[in-house]
Amino acid sequence: xxxxxxxxxxxxxxxxxxxxxxxxxxxxxxxxxxxxxxxxxxxxxxxxxxxxxxxxxxxxxxxxxxxxxxxxxxxxxxxxxxxxxxxxxxxxxxxxxxxxxxxxxxxxxxxxxxx
Amino acid sequence: xxxxxxxxxxxxxxxxxxxxxxxxxxxxxxxxxxxxxxxxxxxxxxxxxxxxxxxxxxxxxxxxxxxxxxxxxxxxxxxxxxxxxxxxxxxxxxxxxxxxxxxxxxxxxxxxxxx
Numbered sequence: 562x563x564x565x566x567x568x569x570x571x572x573x574x575x576x577x578x579x580x581x582x583x584x585x586x587x588x589x590x591x592x593x594x595x596x597x598x599x600x601x602x603x604x605x606x607x608x609x610x611x612x613x614x615x616x617x618x619x620x621x622x623x624x625x626x627x628x629x630x631x632x633x634x635x636x637x638x639x640x641x642x643x644x645x646x647x648x649x650x651x652x653x654x655x656x657x658x659x660x661x662x663x664x665x666x667x668x669x670x671x672x673x674x675x676x
Numbered sequence: 677x678x679x680x681x682x683x684x685x686x687x688x689x690x691x692x693x694x695x696x697x698x699x700x701x702x703x704x705x706x707x708x709x710x711x712x713x714x715x716x717x718x719x720x721x722x723x724x725x726x727x728x729x730x731x732x733x734x735x736x737x738x739x740x741x742x743x744x745x746x747x748x749x750x751x752x753x754x755x756x757x758x759x760x761x762x763x764x765x766x767x768x769x770x771x772x773x774x775x776x777x778x779x780x781x782x783x784x785x786x787x788x789x790x791x
Binding site: 604611 | 709716717718719720721724732764766768775776777778779780781782783784785787
């Protein structure tokens with residue numbers, strides 16, 4: 562089974578609108594970490610935000626927030642007030658101790674911000 | 677002030693050649709990684725070193741050999757290059773924390789093209 566599933570291969574959003582990128586995960590470990598990365602067309606991988614399984618509150622970093630629903634095993638990324646520079650691939654990743662703290666990445670979602 | 681750097685950024689070579697990609701991090705991290713990103717943008721872990729010691733060695737051809745001269749450097753040597761080795765190779769590093777909060781920071785990637 563896939564550890565991380567991103568079901569939206571491509572998404573479009575109007576500039577200044579909010580957008581949600583979906584991520585579901587699969588683990589039996591009570592302790593795990595969830596990460597989001599951005600990969601613009603220039604190719605680098607940029608860390609955006611982290612959520613721990615025991616964190617009581619949803620993580621936020623500027624315009625990025627994580628909608629963490631533990632019972633549903635989802636960790637959706639919300640980008641508010643989209644900007645043209647937000648156009649990129651977005652990857653969800655998980656780290657869990659029972660696999661030696663290895664990172665598992667999803668297949669990514671391509672986001673295009675329309676002016 | 678580059679945190680994780682890789683050289684070269686682009687590498688074009690003929691089938692059968694041997695090539696190396698170098699990676700250096702100045703974050704003081706203990707753990708370094710190599711990932712391969714294929715043409716569909718899927719990221720797969722190849723190797724991980726902690727304090728110069730190999731801790732993750734995924735199923736990759738033994739033509740790929742990582743070398744860590746010190747904890748700030750992790751190089752990737754590839755023998756007898758094949759067409760299927762064409763991909764973007766990312767180096768990453770993390771503090772090497774035991775828990776799940778260990779965020780990975782990526783280098784800019786090396787685009788390898790085998791002709």
